[in-house]
Amino acid sequence: xxxxxxxxxxxxxxxxxxxxxxxxxxxxxxxxxxxxxxxxxxxxxxxxxxxxxxxxxxxxxxxxxxxxxxxxxxxxxxxxxxxxxxxxxxxxxxxxxxxxxxxxxxxxxxxxxx
Amino acid sequence: xxxxxxxxxxxxxxxxxxxxxxxxxxxxxxxxxxxxxxxxxxxxxxxxxxxxxxxxxxxxxxxxxxxxxxxxxxxxxxxxxxxxxxxxxxxxxxxxxxxxxxxxxxxxxxxxxxxxxxxxxxxxxxxxxxxxxxxxxxxxxxxxxxxxxxxxxxxxxxxxxxxxxxxxxxxxxxxxxxxxxxxxxxxxxxxxxxxxxxxxxxxxxxxxxxxxxxxxxxxxxxxxxxxxxxxxxxxxxxxxxxxxxxxxxxxxxxxxxxxxxxxxxxxxxxxxxxxxxxxxxxxxxxxxxxxxxxxxxxxxxxxxxxxxxxxxxxxxxxxxxxxxx
Numbered sequence: 337x338x339x340x341x342x343x344x345x346x347x348x349x350x351x352x353x354x355x356x357x358x359x360x361x362x363x364x365x366x367x368x369x370x371x372x373x374x375x376x377x378x379x380x381x382x383x384x385x386x387x388x389x390x391x392x393x394x395x396x397x398x399x400x401x402x403x404x405x406x407x408x409x410x411x412x413x414x415x416x417x418x419x420x421x422x423x424x425x426x427x428x429x430x431x432x433x434x435x436x437x438x439x440x441x442x443x444x445x446x447x448x449x450x
Numbered sequence: 451x452x453x454x455x456x457x458x459x460x461x462x463x464x465x466x467x468x469x470x471x472x473x474x475x476x477x478x479x480x481x482x483x484x485x486x487x488x489x490x491x492x493x494x495x496x497x498x499x500x501x502x503x504x505x506x507x508x509x510x511x512x513x514x515x516x517x518x519x520x521x522x523x524x525x526x527x528x529x530x531x532x533x534x535x536x537x538x539x540x541x542x543x544x545x546x547x548x549x550x551x552x553x554x555x556x557x558x559x560x561x562x563x564x565x566x567x568x569x570x571x572x573x574x575x576x577x578x579x580x581x582x583x584x585x586x587x588x589x590x591x592x593x594x595x596x597x598x599x600x601x602x603x604x605x606x607x608x609x610x611x612x613x614x615x616x617x618x619x620x621x622x623x624x625x626x627x628x629x630x631x632x633x634x635x636x637x638x639x640x641x642x643x644x645x646x647x648x649x650x651x652x653x654x655x656x657x658x659x660x661x662x663x664x665x666x667x668x669x670x671x672x673x674x675x676x677x678x679x680x681x682x683x684x685x686x687x688x689x690x691x692x693x694x695x696x697x698x699x700x701x702x703x704x705x706x707x708x709x710x711x712x713x714x715x716x717x718x719x720x721x722x723x724x725x726x727x728x729x730x731x732x733x734x735x736x737x738x739x740x741x742x743x744x745x746x747x748x749x750x751x752x753x754x755x756x757x758x759x760x761x762x763x764x765x766x767x768x769x770x771x772x773x774x775x
Binding site: 435436437438439440441442443444445 | 623632642
């Protein structure tokens with residue numbers, strides 16, 4: 337009778353432990369999922385940190401180029417200030433108004449003077 | 451051909467100028483014997499008489515070059531230049547007598563395109579290396595023949611004159627020249643007004659260094675090269691009550707150049723200036739500007755309303771223009 341009783345108690349204890357066991361399992365899987373998420377976040381963070389570092393390097397390079405550009409602009413400004421106020425352009429032949437000038441020959445279909 | 455010739459030389463000795471003139475006369479006579487359609491004894495007439503027979507005959511050097519040039523001009527202009535328009539001219543009643551002067555030609559009627567001209571077959575058959583040639587159809591080399599004669603004569607003039615001597619050679623309104631002119635600058639060349647009737651112009655065969663003749667459409671400064679004009683001002687006549695002219699559109703067999711009276715082209719070579727003046731004319735007023743600009747040509751054209759237009763390349767060498775006065 338004692339044995340039977342103990343067996344029943346063990347069964348009862350086991351049954352009562354099932355929810356707890358389940359909870360532990362769930363916790364364990366949640367923990368695993370959480371670990372995975374943390375790992376993913378860590379990877380993303382590391383990637384962002386690397387990109388940020390590259391961007392920082394590019395920005396530094398741009399700043400150097402901007403400095404060079406500023407020096408070039410200053411040089412041009414200085415040169416421009418030494419240019420004359422007006423520039424004489426080469427003359428372009430313009431069709432003059434009024435009567436046609438005297439010519440040396442005439443291109444015609446007839447061959448006669450025009 | 452059979453055009454009046456004029457050679458003006460600046461800064462050369464009399465004997466040198468005379469030698470150049472004799473070379474020009476000799477070369478043009480040789481070109482006539484080879485390419486004239488108006489001499490029954492010419493090499494071209496002999497070739498034309500055998501056209502279509504398939505019988506090749508030996509051909510003189512000048513004519514051989516002219517045939518090749520005409521063939522190439524047809525390909526470069528995509529068929530607008532076609533030496534085979536002779537049959538169309540004769541069908542339209544073109545005679546060798548002086549043209550009947552009438553009112554300006556009416557607008558070309560919209561003729562149907564001839565399907566047999568599309569992708570046309572070769573009309574020139576050269577047999578081996580023996581310079582024996584046969585034609586599939588009779589041809590006319592008038593315009594390009596004059597241009598080639600000018601080219602060849604100009605080469606002789608250049609060889610006979612000292613460097614730095616200016617000269618102008620004119621053949622029936624087609625001109626080739628090099629500076630300096632008598633005024634020490636570029637030669638000033640007038641582009642005739644095609645709306646002025648021929649009968650009202652003085653017949654000054656001697657020419658002069660200055661002129662008080664009817665106003666031209668434009669004056670061009672020609673430093674080095676050629677300038678030619680294709681126009682309906684002279685070669686027009688009446689057929690069945692309608693006025694036609696000699697500038698035939700090969701695609702239709704009818705007078706072309708809708709909306710135009712004359713086209714002038716300046717180029718380094720007189721033969722190609724002639725080819726382009728004709729080809730651009732056949733583009734008509736609607737197409738000439740785009741075609742001339744695409745080809746990079748210095749071209750002027752007079753429309754049927756009497757206005758003159760020109761390409762930017764032409765504007766650069768235009769000294770005076772009726773449109774600006």
